[in-house]
Structure formats: C-alpha cells, structure tokens
Amino acid sequence: MRPSAKLHDSDLPKARLRLWLKMLKAQGSIEAEIRRRLRDEFGFTLPRFDVMSALSRFPKGLKMSEISNLLKVSNGNVTGIVERLTQDGLAVRVAVPEDRRAQLVRLTSAGTREFSKLATAHEGWIDDMLAGVPADRLDDFSALLDTITDHLERREDQTNAK
Amino acid sequence: MRPSAKLHDSDLPKARLRLWLKMLKAQGSIEAEIRRRLRDEFGFTLPRFDVMSALSRFPKGLKMSEISNLLKVSNGNVTGIVERLTQDGLAVRVAVPEDRRAQLVRLTSAGTREFSKLATAHEGWIDDMLAGVPADRLDDFSALLDTITDHLERREDQTNAK
Helix, strand or coil, X not given: CCCCCCCCHHHHHHHHHHHHHHHHHHHHHHHHHHHHHHHHHHCCCHHHHHHHHHHHHCCCCECHHHHXXXXXXXXXXXXXXXXXXXXXXXXXXXXXXXXXEEEEEEECHHHHXXXXXXXXXXXHHHHHHCCCCCHHHHHHHHHHHHHHHHHHHHHHHHHHHC | CXXXXXCCHHHHHXXXXXXXXXXXXXXXXXXXXXXXXXXXXXXXXXXHHHHHHHHHHXXXXXXHHHHHHHHCCCHHHHHHHXXXXXXXCCXXXXXXXXXXXXXXXXXXXXXXXXXXXXXXXXXXXXXXXXXXXXXXXXXXHHHHHHHHHHHHHHHHHHHHHX
C-alpha cells in the first residue's frame, strides 16, 4: 500500500495549488530549454516547430484554421509562420478541388526531411531532460496526468450536456 | 512495494516523450480554462494576471526587467501591460532614490485589492480543475514533478561549472 499523505479536506485547495505551480515550473523549464536548443541548434522558433509538427501528422494537408485550432494559437500568427515555411521551401499551399476558396497547407518533401531531423533531436532533448524521473515511475506519472485531463473532459461533457 | 512498470531501457525515450506530451496536454487544458475564466469573469488576460501576480509578491516594487525575467516574457509586452495597469489605477511607477534612471512598478492599494479577488477566484478554479487527482496522491504527484525540476537544475549547475 502507498503511504497516505493524510491531507485534511481543508488542505486540499492549497495542495492542488502547489501541484499546479509545480506543473507550471517543470513545464516552463523544459519549454525554455527546448526554445533555446531549437534556436541555437536549428535557428528555429517553437511556434514554427509546432506548426511543422502539426503538418507532419496530417500528410494530406491542413487548412489554416485547422492548424490554429490544433495549436490553440491565433490565425494571424499561423499565417506568418506558414508564409515563411513556404518561402523556405518547407511547406506548400495547395488548392482544394471541391472548394475554390479553401487552401490546404502541406509539408514539402524537404519539409518532411527537415522536420524528421528536428523531431529526432527533440525526442533526445526530452529523453535527457526527463531522465531525473525514476524509470519505474514514468507510467504512474503519466497516469496521474491522465486523472487531470479525464476530469477536465468529464466536466466539459457535463457543461455541454446542460 | 510499488509495482514496477518493467520498462526496457529502449522504451525509456518513448515513455519520457509520452510523459511530456501528457504534461503539455494537461497544462494546456488548464491554462485554456484559466484564460477563458479570467476573460469572461474579470475581463482580464493571462499575461495581465501574471504581471499583477509578480507585483503582488514584491510589495516594494519591481523594475520592468525584473518583471520580464520573472515571467519569461519580453520587455515590450510587459511595458504595454504595465501601461494599462497604470491607466486603470492598479499600478504606479515610482522613482528609485539611488538611481535616477530606474523606475519601480508597484501595485496600488486598489491593485492589491483587485488582485486579491482574482487570486481567490484562481485558487478556486485550480481546486475545481485538479479535483480528479486522488487526494492521497497529490503530494506524490508534486514530488514526481520535483524530480524533473531538480534534475534540470543539477544539469544547469554542471553546465555553469564547466
């Protein structure tokens, strides 16, 4: 049995706030390091990496609005990033046959190759940065994070059902 | 004894990447909800909340550059936010007696009262959003997050010592 933390109900809000602040700290430190390495080793920004990552998951292409939704960033920012990816030959805009006004953005094969290099490097950085978590606790840690997302999704379902 | 996850060494990079993606997802969902509530209930943006939060921790005031460092956002953004807080009577700029060029930013008493209301609401939202984590696992979860930050800090110390 796991040792109980023996929290009184009145301690829970503080314990949850502390957990959130620790999440922010850990996530912020990792993200800062990823930004630094993307910049220093590849001359890349994190939003540019994120757009390429989204495009790499949808080889048939994505509308601008779909990229924004996936990344939760504003359409304006995505437009600028796609503009520069296109200029650099890493992405192309293609017409949609059944909708004359719509355009899809796709990685070029040069873009796919470039992203594959970045993704490999990124995986190595994460491996390195998360090496402090005991190996036998990784799955448990992931499961704890799931308890947060599951709860948020249930809450959202309930709100939508009202 | 805790059940071992029995990960082979070759699975570790993937397990760490999965953990990182779950961290991003949980954190992103919480942050999106905080942004939404700050906007809907207080007409506030998250960066504005974060600047007031930093100022509330330093009642004697902070230089613009100190606010930027604490929040890891660019000086330009902080300037605009402080400008609007000042216009709204929530913050003031004060001269530093020993350095004529420097200015400190401080919350006004109206700003302190306003932030105290926001902080109470924010604590309630977090309490609500993290309610899915079993109460007796909260401290363990926090400790797991510490294993990440501790490792990153040790790495940084080693890099600086070189």
